[in-house]
Amino acid sequence: DAKTTQPTSMDCAEGRAANLPCNHSTISGNEYVYWYRQIHSQGPQYIIHGLKNNETNEMASLIITEDRKSSTLILPHATLRDTAVYYCIAGTASKLTFGTGTRLQVTL
């Protein structure tokens, strides 16, 4: 899996959009970008994934740069329940390697 770099922590006001960046400059052509989040003492929850096109689902949007070296996860209207550690992973179906993630704190 390609190495990913994420900020250690971020804050976001409730109701505002949370934009979480991720660098994956060594990503190879067959590796997807996956985003998961982990709320304290629970298993990770799948959010979204993509290969090179931007993706959107009911939880979030994923913006991947044209050169695929970085991406941004967007939570359009963050709530307190979105407080979690967010993991960006560049990998294939064979296995997922987790980095340290970004701890997102949503505040009132």
Place this chain on the structure above:
Amino acid sequence: GAVVSQHPSWVICKSGTSVKIECRSLDFQATTMFWYRQFPKQSLMLMATSNEGSKATYEQGVEKDKFLINHASLTLSTLTVTSAHPEDSSFYICSASGRASYGYTFGSGTRLTVV
């Protein structure tokens, strides 16, 4: 859809005993399941890849004789921590590759405490 059930959610055992953790895919068949371990305030570390009907593939540094993995059916994988010691106390999480639209689905984790 794409639900993975993990049992038990927590367990306390005495040092030297063995503990079995189950991971089930409830509504899909999973030819491959993954086992992770997570220590407090750390990220998830992949321990092994469990393949239905064949031997598991262990990551470097993970003792295969200590962490026994069995994937006897397309919906069940088990992790047995043998001769557990306090340093094995951790949060163990399984995941399964399901339908592509859901990515990987994770279980809720098992908190193991060895006393």
